[in-house]
Amino acid sequence: MSPTGTWREYIGWPLLFGAGLLGLWYAVKGIFALPAYTLPAPHEVLGALFDQRTALARAALATAKGSLAGFSAAVGLGFALSLLIAAFRVLRIGLYPYVLFMQMVPIIATAAIIVTWLDAGLPSVAAIAFLIGFFPVVASTVAGLHSVPSEQVELFRLYKARPWQELFLLRVPSSLPYFFTGAKIAATLAVIGSVTGEIFAGSTARGGGLGFMILIYKSSVNTPGIFAATLLCCLLGFLFVGAVLLLKRFFLRKWHDSLDTDFNPL
Amino acid sequence: MIAKAPEIEFRRVSKRFGAGPLVLDGLDLKVSPGEFICVIGPSGCGKTTFLRMVAGLSRPSGGEIRFDAQADGTRPELAFIFQDATLLPWLTVLGNIELPLRLRGEPRAERRATAARLTAEVGLGAVGDYHPRQLSGGMKMRVSLARALSLSPDVLLLDEPFGALDAITRNRLNEDLLALHRREGWTAFFVTHSVTEAVFLADRILVLAAEPARVETIIPVDLPRARTLALRESDEFHDAVAEATRRMHSVLAR
C-alpha cells in the first residue's frame, strides 16, 4: 500500500462497502417485499431516529450513564482485585479459578436476580454493566501481571527489589497492554450489559435507556424504532471502545508496538 | 576502585538440576581482583549456569564460591548483563539506567545525575529520553551495560551480550567495554562463542566441555592489557587467536 494512496483507500473502501451493504439491504427488502414491521428500510430507520430523537437522545444518555458507571467500576475494581491476586499467592490459587468461572455466567440470568436485589433503576443497570465487564478485566490483567518475561523478573531479583517494587515497577507497567485488552472487552460489554440491564431493570423515571425504549417499541410494534435504538447502542459501544483505545494510545504510545493494529486492521 | 574488587575462589563447584546429569563438575578456579575471564565452550556445557551461580541466581549442588571478605565486611556488588538487553520498554534510556538505583531507594536527583553520566560514558548522551523500541540492538546493549554499571559493581557478569549484533557493532562494544574495565577495575566473567572475542577481551579463557561436564582447560592470554581495535590487526593478536583455537580444539577433541 502506497503512503499516498492510504488515506483515500481508508475512506473509499469502507464507503464503497457501506453503500454495497445498504444496497443489499434494500434489495432483500424489495425482493421479498418485506413490510416495515418486518424489515424497515435504512431511510425508515433514520426516519424513526428523527421522529424519536428526543426520547432516543434521553435514552442514549441514560444508557451512557449506566454503561460508564458500570465500566468505571469494572475497570477500577477489576484492576484492584488483579493486584491483590498478583500479590497474594493464596488468592491466585484459591480465588482466580472462580474469577475465570464467573466469566461464564450468562448476564441475562444475573440481571433477573440483580433487579430483585437492587430494584429497578440506574444502580441495577450499572451493576449489570459492571458484572459483565469486571471478570474479563480481572482475567486479562492477572494474565498480564503474570506474563512478565522471566529475565526481567530475574533482573529485579538480582537488584534485590522488594515485592512491592516488583509489583508496581515491573508487573503493573508490563501488564498494561493486557489490562487495556480487558478494558476494551469491558467497554464493549458495558453497553451490552446496560441495555440488557434496562430490559430487566429500566425505569421511565430514571430516563429509561435504550434497552427500555426497545421494550416500548416492541410493545407498540415499532420495528423501525427498535432498529434505531439498536443503531444507537452500536454507536454508543463504538464510542466507548474508541475512548478506551485513545486512553491506551495515550498511555502506551511511546513504548508499545501493538497500537497500530487497534485502528488499522492491516 | 580497583582495590574494591574481590578475589573470587571456586572450590570443587558442581551443579546438577534435580536428578539430571551434571552440568558443571569440579570447577577449581581462583580469580584475581579486576581480572577479565571469558568462558567459552559448546552449547549445553553450563556456561550460563556458571554465571548464574556467580550471580547467586542459582546455588551450586556441590563445592562453594568464596568472595574474599572486604575491609568493611560487605558483599561484593554484582551486575548481570543478559543475552537480551532486558530493558523495560516503558522506561526511557535514562529511566532504565537509573532503575537499579531507584530500586535501592537512591534519591531522584542523585540517580538522575548518575544515569546522565553513564549515558554519556556509553555514548548514548543524545538519546537519553528515547524509549527502547527506538534504539538499535547495539544501543540497547549499551543501555544494558550502563544500567549494570550504575551500582558501581565489583563483579560484572555478561552472558553472551553481543552475540546477536553485527560484527562492526560488536567490535566497537568490545573496545568500549575494555576501556570501561580498565578505568573501573571490576572483575568480569564474559560468556561467548567467539574465540576471537575471548582473546581480545580476556586475561584468561575458561574452556568448558559438555558430556561429561568438566573444566577442559584455562588458557591465559598474554597480550598487553591496553587493547584497542588496532590490536586486532596485529600479528601477535592473530597468533594468540590461532594458539587459543589450537589449544581449545586439542583439549575438546580429547
Add this chain to the structure above:
Amino acid sequence: MARFTRHRFQSALTPNGRACTAVGLIAACLFALAGCGGPDHEPAEPTPENPFRVVLQTDWFAQPEHGGFYQALEKGYYREAGLDVEILEGGPNAMSVQKVLSRRAHFAMNRADTVMTFAMRGMPVVMVMATLQHDPQGILLHADDPAQTIEDLDGRRVMAVPGLAWIAYVERKYGITLDIVPHDFGMERFLADPRFIQQCLVTNEPYYMEKHGAEVRVLRLSEAGFNPYHGIYCRRDFAEARPDIVQRFIDASIRGWTDFIEGDPAPAFDAIAARNPKMTPDFMAYAHGRLVEDRLVTGFPERGEAVGRLGPERMRALHDELHALGILDERLPLETFFTDEFLR
C-alpha cells in the same frame, strides 16, 4: 388464499431420492419448531369427518381466560362445525402476531388497542370477535396503599409492560407520570415490598397474592376509562378468502364461551389443567367467578353487549380517544382493523 405449511410437510412424504428426504427432514424440523402438530387440511366443504384445520394462538399459557375455546374444543363444538382446532399456548415470547402474519396460525388473541396499533403499522390483520367485553387489566396495590384512584399514582413506580397503550392513556388523560419498570411476570417483588404496584389481570394476580398472605386492592383500568375489547384477530386475506371458516370458528367459539360461562366449565378446566399444571381447581374457580360476576364475557345486554360481540361504536370511540391522546399517530378507517360481519 392461506396455504400455511402444507407444501413443506408434503415434500417430506414424497419419496423422491435422498436429497428430497434431507429437505423433508429439515422441513419437518422447521415444522416442529413452528409448533404445528400435523398437516394442514383445508377442504372447500369441511365436514366433521373431513374437517378444516385451524390453529388458534392464545395470548398466554392455558388459563381460564381462554376457557371458552377449550370448552368448545372439549365439547366437540369445533368438530361439529367441521373444524379441527389446535390451540397453541402463548407466553412472554409467543410472537403471536408474527405467527398470524406468517400463516403459522389462523387466529390469535389480543386487545383492540393493540390490533389498532398493528393496523397503524400496516399489518393486514382484523379483529373478528371479542372474548372479553371489558378489559380485566388493572393495577394491583397492597390494600393499605394510600393511592385510591389512578390519579393518586402520579410519580409512583409501577411494574408493567413498557409501551402498552394503557400507560400512555392514563398518563395523558389524567396528566400524571408513572415510573414504569419492566414487568417480570412474577410476584416476589410485590410480596417483598409493601408499597409495590404492578399491572395485573383482575382474574389472576389478586388470587395468588392473597394466597401468599398479601391483602390487595385493584384499580381497574376500565374504571379509569381504558376499556378495550379483548378478542380474536386474523389475516384480512384469510377472512376474505374463507369467510365460511371464520364464521364457523366464531360461531363455535361463541357457543363454547356461552357454555363455559353459563354451563359447567369442568371440560375446559380439565383441558387447561392438563396443559398447565399450575392451574388448580381452586384458582380456576376463582378466575371463572370473576369472569361471571364481573360480566367480563357476557357484558351488559342492556348496553347491547353479548358474548363475542364487537360494537362498532365502542371500537370507534376507543380509536378516537387513542388518536386524540396521540397514542395512535394517524386516524384509521374502522375496516382496517375490525369487522363485525361475522357477528351479525
